[in-house]
Amino acid sequence: DAGVIQSPRHEVTEMGQEVTLRCKPISGHNSLFWYRQTMMRGLELLIYFNNNVPIDDSGMPEDRFSAKMPNASFSTLKIQPSEPRDSAVYFCASSPRLAGVPYEQYFGPGTRLTVT
């Protein structure tokens, strides 16, 4: 299995631009998670989906952030407009279990976002 795939691996953009991060979870997994990691705040859960349905988006920092999962093999995280404080590494993870039972997660390699 190829594992969780994320693209792009690196993104540099200017403040005010729209940014879209993409994720392909492991085939057959039932839940998908988006995280943000910074030195100051560590790893923070932004949103998660069970069977393609958003369950909890309470970690999404602002309305500028949105996430979709149109099917079982694809998800996007969009930031519009982007700001310098959004600079971080964004991880996508998937789990064979539904979030709601103890669930181990399998993380992608991350997208390093820099907003200038």
Place this chain on the structure above:
Amino acid sequence: EDQVTQSPEALRLQEGESSSLNCSYTVSGLRGLFWYRQDPGKGPEFLFTLYSAGEEKEKERLKATLTKKESFLHITAPKPEDSATYLCAVQARNNDMRFGAGTRLTVKP
């Protein structure tokens, strides 16, 4: 509020020098405690899930244990390839998943 505190922040060991990493937690109803390993520039890699106090899990040189307030990751006779950041995460009854800040382990040959 749910909290996860890992100590120490950083640990330097000589190859073969055994030690333990600590994860202290306060959570409203523990569903599971997880250990992950993260190498620089990569995503966290799942190691263990612990469900209840008294449980232990082992994998190669690593052993994870759990009490009602903390978990330990014991590393026996570590090798340089065990160098990484080790993250602890707790899943609460409301399914919130909270990660600790991690312990950065360096094992010198």
